[in-house]
Amino acid sequence: MNTPIMGYSVIILFAVIMTAITLFINKKDGNQNVDDLLTAGRRVPFGLVAASVCVAWIWTGTIMASAEAGVWFGINGGFNYAWGAVVPFMIFIPIALRLRKIMPKTTTFIEFIRERFGTQLANVYLLFGIALVLYVCVMQAVGIAYAFEYTFHLNFKVVAFLSAVLFSSFIAMSGLKGSIYNSVFQFFIIMIVIFVTIPLIIKSVGLENMYEGMLRAATDTSHPQHNPDALNFFGSAGWMYGLSAVVIAMGQVVLSQGYYSTAAAASSSKGLFWAYLIGTILAWLPIPIIFGNVIGGSVYHLGVSSEELGVSTGAAPYIFDYFLGSGGAIIFVIMIFMAGLTTGGNGLAGLQAMLTIDFYKRYVNKQATEKQQLMFGRGVIFALGITIGICSLFLDGVSLLTIDIFSGILFAAPTASLIIGLWSGRLNPKVSLLSIVIGLASGLTAYFMIGNDDLNWFVGNMLSLFLPFIIIMISLPFTHKKYDFNKLKNYQPEHKINL
Amino acid sequence: MSFGAYQFFNWLIFIWCGLGMLFIAIASIREVYFQLKKSGKPKDQHTSTDIKM
Secondary structure, X not given: OOOHHHHHHHHHHHHHHHHHHHHHHHHHOOOOOXXXXXXXXXXXXXXXXXXXXXXXXXXXXXXXXXXXXXHHHHHHHHHHHXXXXXXXXXXXXXXXXXXXXXXXOOOOHHHHHHHHHOXXXXXXXXXXXXXXXXXXXXXXXXXXXXXXXXXXXXXXHHHHHHHHHHHHHHHHHHHHHHHHHHHHHHHHHHHHHXXXXXXXXXXXXOHHHHHHHHHHHHHOOOOOOOOOOOOOOOOHHXXXXXXXXXXHHHHHHHOOHHHHHHHHHEOOHHHHHHHHHHHHHHHHOHHHHHHHHHHHHHHHHHOXXXXXXXXXXXXXXXXXXXXXXXXXXXXXXXXXXXXHHHHHHHHHHHXXXXXXXXXXXXXXXXXXXXXXXXXXXXXXXXXXXXXHHHHHHHHOOOOHHHHHHHHHHHHHOOHHHHHHHHHOOOOXXXXXXHHHHHHHHHHHHHHHHOOOOOOHXXXXXXXXXXXXXXXXXXXXHHOOOOOOOHHHHOOOOOOOOOO | OOHHHHHHHHHHHHHHHHHXXXXXXXXXXXXXXHHXXXXXXXXXXXXXXXXXX
């Protein structure tokens, strides 16, 4: 059953479904102008935004890396992955609401940075924003390719390339609206998969056996996953990882235009608030905890070593295959495929907005008509899909968790000036830029210079996030000139807005 | 952690996840239904599909 033909059939099936969604959207109301393409016309109701946010934040890593965290840290692995990744959303919600209030006609956070701090800093953020989406999409393509390689023995490079091209061509044609409708459809599939497969695995293994496996791992030094803290909910290694997950996810959320576009698409501020709160805390948060507990507990019960699990993110597919047979493995791959397609799609929808508004219209063709902008938005996303596919070819064999941890250092540094700049009029562009440079440089220096591999990633992440906050907070009392936020209320973008 | 606490923790998370996902599922089905209904009546421009919270 787990043949390469079956694997390619799954890819083709999803290509057909996504094409059908695109045709449905274009037939229903089409993408009439730039704002329709980039913000779905700003009329998306609460439930669809909540489903979209929940699924967009279910990365391939949410399932595979949280399972891995359950194996690494025991009972608190999944929990620490989860709370660490959800805290940035609790910071993002006030950011999105504030941006909507002070600058109602903005689409991208780059537009805000340009008005608030000037072009130089806006270009710095544009670079970070583009790099982040490319990184996110490459991660999804790699995660999908691992799952297909493991289950169907398909060529890693072929799957990574195909999946990148698939989600980019989908977004190129259907924009944010396509991303949201696709997310809603895939939300239901992911929900069904979780509520069918997880109880089946628990039934096959037994909660008692999972518990006993963890107890053995905690007390028996010959257990392949020996960890004295396997059953200690307050084990320090897991909590250190959770704190680091906050930093890792902070940049991934606060600098991801996809979430700003989804926020702009919400039909009301109240709907946006509840959709993000319910989509993350109520629906998303328990998912990585479940995967960490169930997959981690199953691995402890079986007593398999990390080498036997295959590539370092192979714990989840191994357990699905082991306990549910080939059918379970296929269902797992479909879930990973959907998680990757929706996250990649959401990221690319945001990138489409940034490149169309903040790059093409501003630097390439200042006189561009709405039609030309639409054409550029579609073409550039398709081209970037190919670029993402090519980049992911080089990551065969690399651990998703390792890449994830390193990305925190790269993307955490610019969050401080964006967050503080939204509320404080005293923050000036020079201090903002300085805080980014110092935060990034110190984070990277710590990562590469500290010899202890258990400490370097943690110190690097902490410095990259918190040092810019400290620099900015120290500078604020010395700045006398205050920025007037009222100016932003009258901001008029260069394309028609559906408000 | 005792086995009782471990069991309670797992059940709690599973029920929490179920309630959260079910809530969104019902809300989104309701909205998709109203959107489809609305698109069947193109002249009615004032029908709101937004949930009043």
